[in-house]
Amino acid sequence: MNVDLENFSPGSFDRGASAVKEALWLVVSLLLFQWCPLKLSALKCAVLRAFGARVGRGVVIKPQVKITFPWKLTLGDHVWLGEECWLLNLAPITLGNHVCISQRAFLCTGNHDFTKPAFDLIVKPIQVATGAWIGAGAFVGPGVSVGSHAVLTAGSVATAELPPDRIYRGHPAVFVKQRVIASA
């Protein structure tokens, strides 16, 4: 059998918002998130909440952050989103408290079933637990859970669960060492 993208199957995927809401978000996202060179984190958080996101206190959102569907986003307290990071949340993305997503990191909830001619869309949520750090340019794939205080180093690719309190590196990301946090 061959792939036939003309008869692509979106599976059970639900965009989660009306076309009007989505179009409005596209415009706001472009002006405030993509083009504006200022952080304006408080304003961005208020806008995300207005579009249905759950956003904690003290969240920092740098310029050029891309969020696909705010209505499928949950950010804990004191989350940092770095420049050019992309939360491609066709399925929910949930970041715990004190999570840092560094520059150009890419969290991608979308996949395709490459064993099917209709190349069925598969979306799976991503969770990043408290205190974890996704390094610059790193990639986190659909369905991945990143454990509390885990670290995915710069440029690494995670497509399976990352247990807590450990450092992971490479493609695919593998365990490097424990993360020990000293007293202040």
Added chain:
Amino acid sequence: MNVDLENFSPGSFDRGASAVKEALWLVVSLLLFQWCPLKLSALKCAVLRAFGARVGRGVVIKPQVKITFPWKLTLGDHVWLGEECWLLNLAPITLGNHVCISQRAFLCTGNHDFTKPAFDLIVKPIQVATGAWIGAGAFVGPGVSVGSHAVLTAGSVATAELPPDRIYRGHPAVFVKQRVIASA
């Protein structure tokens, strides 16, 4: 010997269009492909054809797709180009039917001869055959042929031929398993 970029050699590289045509494309590319947050695939395909591309039916072009030289581009039917993918086609890039290029993927036809002081430009075409899938954030280097229904997983780097009907992963991308497509 040392590299001397002041005396860089473009080799036999031919840009393939007049300066006026190229400048016009830069403006159109910026407005319609980079800045416009809508898909508008039909319009984009018509524009690509006007600039010399061969583009099939049912092609989908997401926002922020970057195509360097439309006059060196061939897209089959039902090709998908994902957000922020870049077809850096100094040499021809040819995508077959039902090819999916995912978000932030980078197909790069340019190289340099690092054994020469003049750092000679070397450009080689890229071909992606029917039904193949280039994953998110993946890199495909100059001269690479991707076989029919091959899959290059997210974040992987391919610098050599990828035979058909197989999954490739890592840096450099290596064979992982066969791709079997079931009946619908």
Added chain:
Amino acid sequence: MNVDLENFSPGSFDRGASAVKEALWLVVSLLLFQWCPLKLSALKCAVLRAFGARVGRGVVIKPQVKITFPWKLTLGDHVWLGEECWLLNLAPITLGNHVCISQRAFLCTGNHDFTKPAFDLIVKPIQVATGAWIGAGAFVGPGVSVGSHAVLTAGSVATAELPPDRIYRGHPAVFVKQRVIASA
């Protein structure tokens, strides 16, 4: 202990310029470096110098190059900066003569001490010596010195010193072979 980004420590980090200067740079960077589809290398170099960069002769700066702090930048003669490359120079970035930074490469001087609750910012300079080449989509981490005429291939990740005259590939980048430059 847990990470506490509310009490983040910037350590001894010094932004190196007044808020007014930084704001002005943000605007200029957006208009001239991010949005302008033309090279205009001579103008860009003059602007960088006006903001405190040391820039040599014959430097080529493509569109969509991102430089974080011009006042912490040193570029030798005949340096090339490719489209969408990012010099994230919280600490100084110094590029020697005839250095080529290819498209989408990312030179990142920032890190965090993940053993500390305050996730202390750590910045370390990056040096790329004469004739070296950082390939497309490659990542160079904080504190890395790239030796003269070394090559980091496309998509590779360097987090430790790269001695001169050698080719490095992969994640983490490892030695592949010597670079021999023939007579012209």
